Amino acid sequence: MTTPRFSPRRPLGRTGFRATALGIGDVADPNVPLDACVATARRALDAGLNVIDTAPNYEDGYSEQIVGLALRDERYARADVFVIDKIDELDAPVGPQVDASLARLGLPFADAFVFHNLSSMATFDRLAAPGGGFDQLAECIAAGKTRFRGISSHSPDVLRAALDADLCDVAMFPVGPFVDPRYVEEILPLARARDVGTVCFKTFGAGKLLGDSVGYNQPLSERPRGKLSSGGADAGVATLPRLGVAECLHYTLTLDPDVALLGMSFTNEQDAAFAAARSFRPLSPDEMDDVRRRAIDARRDKGPCWWNPDPEA
Numbered sequence: 001m002t003t004p005r006f007s008p009r010r011p012l013g014r015t016g017f018r019a020t021a022l023g024i025g026d027v028a029d030p031n032v033p034l035d036a037c038v039a040t041a042r043r044a045l046d047a048g049l050n051v052i053d054t055a056p057n058y059e060d061g062y063s064e065q066i067v068g069l070a071l072r073d074e075r076y077a078r079a080d081v082f083v084i085d086k087i088d089e090l091d092a093p094v095g096p097q098v099d100a101s102l103a104r105l106g107l108p109f110a111d112a113f114v115f116h117n118l119s120s121m122a123t124f125d126r127l128a129a130p131g132g133g134f135d136q137l138a139e140c141i142a143a144g145k146t147r148f149r150g151i152s153s154h155s156p157d158v159l160r161a162a163l164d165a166d167l168c169d170v171a172m173f174p175v176g177p178f179v180d181p182r183y184v185e186e187i188l189p190l191a192r193a194r195d196v197g198t199v200c201f202k203t204f205g206a207g208k209l210l211g212d213s214v215g216y217n218q219p220l221s222e223r224p225r226g227k228l229s230s231g232g233a234d235a236g237v238a239t240l241p242r243l244g245v246a247e248c249l250h251y252t253l254t255l256d257p258d259v260a261l262l263g264m265s266f267t268n269e270q271d272a273a274f275a276a277a278r279s280f281r282p283l284s285p286d287e288m289d290d291v292r293r294r295a296i297d298a299r300r301d302k303g304p305c306w307w308n309p310d311p312e313a
Helices: 034-046 062-071 094-105 121-128 133-142 156-164 181-193 245-255 267-278 285-299
Strands: 022-025 051-053 082-087 110-115 146-152 170-174 197-201 213-215 259-263
Touching: 022 034, 022 267, 034 051, 034 062, 034 267, 051 062, 051 259, 062 082, 062 094, 082 094, 094 110, 094 133, 110 133, 110 170, 121 133, 121 156, 133 146, 146 156, 156 170, 156 181, 170 181, 181 197, 245 259, 245 267, 245 285, 259 267
Parallel strands: 022 051, 022 259, 051 082, 082 110, 110 146, 146 170, 170 197, 197 259
Antiparallel strands: none
16 A cells, blocks of 8 residues: 555534545546446545545446545545535435435445435525425435535525525635635635635636636647747647646645545556655745636636636636
8 A cells, every 4th residue: 555645634614524624526428338447436535635525427327436436446545535425306306315325435424415406596595495405315314324415506696695595515706816715714714714625626726727728627629829849749739828726735735625526437547646746835925816817818718717707708
């Protein structure tokens, strides 16, 4: 077993689970065989990371299958890994969705189930009503199918409402160089004040900040005018402004959510994240301003950012 490079840092809010600063996300690729995906997930676990995220609609349950198989190894005590799964169908009963996810995971429980992309106030109000989704999820907690509840959201308004209503043990939301400032200035401190665990994503802006992509490694269909590379295989190809893995991750880690959830589907992605985390030092205010300013250029002409209230901002 690889000597762990990361150690638990602090409790994940009121859950009491001591989480590592980095979390494991996006472990499913339908073009990669199951055993290879499981091995890649285990590689991150062997590096000491102890929060892993999945959802039914991540490749039609393939992600849940990978996570479950990765954890069915005697090297990993179930109590030492915090598994976050999601409720994808916000208009459907919660219990059957939880049961189906646990079946795909092959685990007796997930540490937290969160409502996935709960970004509509009307939907939140319905779920928060007596007998609604949050009450149904509480019944799953009472039945031992999960331990904690929360939401994943791309709406500061919904996040504030859920936190004010004390309906979350864990909150998942965007934090990174290109996000609506309310996530950082309002939601992150409010979650801390409510003792709610913060598991934050979009450090790399769905990949838009790192490369010429409309998101999640999907290439631009039309490349806008940009700077021409000077040589090599890409000579003459226009490239747009971009940031590096280290400066994006250092930006997020400076803001200090409990967990920065990163895509780790491939070993090169893991190695880049691990190296950036090992070299971390908090950025100064001037450095934060510089990264944030250059992120505006790095995401321009790369399609909408659905995690912001104004996706074209």
